[in-house]
Amino acid sequence: MSSWIPLWLHRLGSPPTFYRFxxxxxxxxxxxxxxxxxxxxxxxxxxxPPDYQQGDDYRIIFVHVPSAxxxxxxxxxxxxxxxxxxxxxxxxAEVVAMESAPIGAAFTLITxxxxxxxxxxxxxxxxxxxxxxxxxxxxxxxxxGVLGLYHAFEDRRQGAxxxxxxxxxxxxxxxxxxxxxxWWNTLHQGSTVRLLGPSSMSDxxxxxxxxxxxxxxxxYLASLFARARTDLLALESGKEWVRQIAITEGRA
Amino acid sequence: xSDFFAMGGYAAYVWPSxxxxxxxxxxxxxxxxxxxxxxxxxxxxRIARQAARHNRDxxxxxxxxxx
Amino acid sequence: xxxxxxxxxxxxxxxxxxxxxxxxxxDIAMPxxxxxxxTTLFPFALGPDxxxxxxxxxxxxxxxxxxxxxxxxxGMFRSDIEDGSLEQLVLxxxxxxxxxxxxxxxxxLTTALPLIVIAPVLASMLQLPAxxxxxxxxxxxxxxxxxxxxxxxxxxxxxxxxxxGMLLAxxxxxxxxxVVIFAAGAISAAQQGLPWVAPIAWLGAALALTLVLAPxxxxxxxxxxxxx
Numbered sequence: 001m002s003s004w005i006p007l008w009l010h011r012l013g014s015p016p017t018f019y020r021f022x023x024x025x026x027x028x029x030x031x032x033x034x035x036x037x038x039x040x041x042x043x044x045x046x047x048x049p050p051d052y053q054q055g056d057d058y059r060i061i062f063v064h065v066p067s068a069x070x071x072x073x074x075x076x077x078x079x080x081x082x083x084x085x086x087x088x089x090x091x092x093a094e095v096v097a098m099e100s101a102p103i104g105a106a107f108t109l110i111t112x113x114x115x116x117x118x119x120x121x122x123x124x125x126x127x128x129x130x131x132x133x134x135x136x137x138x139x140x141x142x143x144x145g146v147l148g149l150y151h152a153f154e155d156r157r158q159g160a161x162x163x164x165x166x167x168x169x170x171x172x173x174x175x176x177x178x179x180x181x182x183w184w185n186t187l188h189q190g191s192t193v194r195l196l197g198p199s200s201m202s203d204x205x206x207x208x209x210x211x212x213x214x215x216x217x218x219x220y221l222a223s224l225f226a227r228a229r230t231d232l233l234a235l236e237s238g239k240e241w242v243r244q245i246a247i248t249e250g251r252a
Numbered sequence: 253x254s255d256f257f258a259m260g261g262y263a264a265y266v267w268p269s270x271x272x273x274x275x276x277x278x279x280x281x282x283x284x285x286x287x288x289x290x291x292x293x294x295x296x297x298r299i300a301r302q303a304a305r306h307n308r309d310x311x312x313x314x315x316x317x318x319x
Numbered sequence: 320x321x322x323x324x325x326x327x328x329x330x331x332x333x334x335x336x337x338x339x340x341x342x343x344x345x346d347i348a349m350p351x352x353x354x355x356x357x358t359t360l361f362p363f364a365l366g367p368d369x370x371x372x373x374x375x376x377x378x379x380x381x382x383x384x385x386x387x388x389x390x391x392x393x394g395m396f397r398s399d400i401e402d403g404s405l406e407q408l409v410l411x412x413x414x415x416x417x418x419x420x421x422x423x424x425x426x427x428l429t430t431a432l433p434l435i436v437i438a439p440v441l442a443s444m445l446q447l448p449a450x451x452x453x454x455x456x457x458x459x460x461x462x463x464x465x466x467x468x469x470x471x472x473x474x475x476x477x478x479x480x481x482x483x484g485m486l487l488a489x490x491x492x493x494x495x496x497x498v499v500i501f502a503a504g505a506i507s508a509a510q511q512g513l514p515w516v517a518p519i520a521w522l523g524a525a526l527a528l529t530l531v532l533a534p535x536x537x538x539x540x541x542x543x544x545x546x547x
Binding site: 041045056057059060064102106109113222227230233234242245246249 | 262265266268269272273276277279280283285287288291292296299
């Protein structure tokens with residue numbers, strides 16, 4: 001293996017080491033996520049003033065925008081992990097890629113629902129073929145496709161590699177879909193109203209938004225660590241270190 | 253306070269949004285814990301079965317002789 | 320190494336698949352019948368108002384063709400996996416991507432080409448003006464190979480799984496969205512008298528790219544899926 005990879009990164013690729021590392025780090029990430037989230041919610045719901053045009057309705061952006069950002073960010077992480085998994089066949093990369101998918105799908109779902117709720121007032125209907133909502137829907141299908149393919153295989157590692165390949169194909173598709181949906185919207189002009197943000201983003205609105213962005217990132221890490229640990233237990237269930245954990249936790 | 257909950261008349265949009273956000277992430281947080289418990293429970297059962305089988309067979313009669 | 324063996328290998332694969340398909344030529348009729356039936360459903364669902372049908376004709380024909388191809392895609396590699404000949408192909412010295420390209424070509428010839436042939440019938444049943452037919456045919460000729468190619472990659476990925484057609488549809492839809500948008504957009508633009516060459520050009524460029532990359536991706540996918 002390449003010598004530019006530091007030893008600690010090498011060690012981290014070993015399942016029992018990562019299990020302990022993730023187990024130690026997760027409570028901190030979760031605590032940080034909850035703390036920052038609470039601060040962001042307070043700032044967004046209580047402190048920030050109502051918008052000039054949209055009144056209090058705009059407050060949905062404090063959950064909608066971070067979720068939309070995470071949906072894309074997690075897909076990017078999944079694609080990078082997939083690439084590593086396919087090229088170097090590192091077990092941990094497979095686990096990170098596959099366990100990121102449900103979290104990303106969750107954020108995409110939140111984005112779609114909150115976007116619809118926000119749009120009801122703008123468009124008078126809960127769904128419309130706005131460019132961004134449509135692209136989010138396609139992103140959800142991409143996530144579900146990766147998850148579906150992963151679970152269709154008997155052999156989990158083979159399933160992870162196939163789903164990783166699909167994730168890579170998907171990430172090439174995301175910008176293409178965005179581009180074509182935008183073109184499609186301009187072609188069938190007339191009905192589209194862009195999802196406008198607040199008329200101007202004052203500082204009081206920006207800091208809760210940014211805080212929530214950081215909070216959701218911390219949450220993603222916390223959730224990923226939990227899922228990855230469980231998946232490692234499943235993958236390595238024949239190994240001694242897993243049996244030890246099962247026994248000690250049974251006694252506890 | 254009731255002004256806060258009314259959200260300027262948009263309560264029906266704002267609060268469900270936050271509820272969806274919290275509930276979906278809560279479900280996402282709980283799922284791995286439940287899976288983990290089930291996994292470890294099954295593993296313990298499997299270990300117990302293997303131990304019982306080993307005790308019942310004594311030194312396994314089908315074990316190859318060591319040269 | 321002389322070039323002759325490679326082209327002979329390609330021709331052999333193509334001829335084999337076409338012969339096999341010809342032996343089950345009843346199967347070639349199935350997507351065509353399916354498309355015909357689905358097309359007749361539209362007026363039943365939407366009413367016989369010609370003006371309305373005319374507006375949806377291009378898109379409806381495109382979606383119908385897409386669905387018919389989706390049905391036929393599932394069987395692209397199945398019989399070859401079951402009798403082991405696909406693994407033989409993977410082990411053969413010829414470049415796998417090229418061999419798979421020939422298989423995909425055979426599949427397109429036997430599933431998409433009949434659909435393209437009856438597409439004018441379908442479109443005129445939905446009142447598409449005759450002047451728009453050439454644009455529609457061009458859009459179909461450019462978009463259906465992409466559906467075959469992209470579908471082949473996905474079918475290769477699911478090779479050997481307990482497959483469900485729904486999973487294939489779920490995986491294929493996001494990849495098809497741009498193709499459908501540009502193909503239907505071209506037909507719609509032509510109908511409105513707007514310039515339609517731009518989306519057709521995009522389709523052509525995408526097809527060129529897909530022609531080169533998809534067989535390679537298909538080979539990688541097959542190796543992943545068969546590597547048990």
